[in-house]
Amino acid sequence: MLRAAIFDLDGLLIDSEAIWFETECEVFGSVGIKLTPEMGASTQGFRLDEVVAHWWQYQPWEGPTRDEIAQRLGTLVAERVASRAKALPGAVDAVRFARSRVEGLAIASATSDAIIHAALQRLGIAALFDVVHSAESEARGKPDPAVFLSAARMLGIVPGDCVVFEDSVNGVIAAKAAGMRCIAVPEAAQAADPRYAIADMRLRTLEALDARAWDAVTGA
Structure with missing residues (x-):
């Protein structure tokens, strides 16, 4: 039985990948x-x-420090x-649907x-979520599972009773490493990536989340 749903943010709920x-x-x-689109992805x-x-290691620069670049970017x-x-297609309705099905709802984002x-x-x-957690407080970001494990702990729900909604490969890897079920909603340009195969389900958009899809993931 699933007791919690954990959502990523960028590229899943909100159309921010182009902004990034x-x-x-x-x-x-x-x-x-x-940067090329492939580098950005x-x-x-x-x-x-x-x-x-990552980009400092790829090509160190002169002038602004890494902290200054990070602050400007953020x-x-x-x-x-x-x-x-x-909002991406179906995002708000998907959050409301999940809210109606679980005890705890969280954002866990890099x-x-x-x-x-x-x-x-x-x-x-904002009011729909019990927990909002950023990986900036973790030692490592995705694909490390820490951000999802911390979100589950903050909800008071064991990882095995959580489902994660993710769009990125790194996020899917993190969710499965955390011992959680995962519904992947990959961007069209990345949908063919074979690494998404570890997800429990793939949806084209969050508009496809319905009772049948939910029951398939929960085993109901």
């Missing part, structure tokens, strides 16, 4: 790193500081999410608290 990529191109471009699910560390993304991000709260306010669903 646009902002990453701008910020990293200012220090000489030109490779860090999906990473914490903000891990994204900065501030710009939060501002842009708050002003123009949109992104910062500021960006999470900007997104939830933008969507008008």
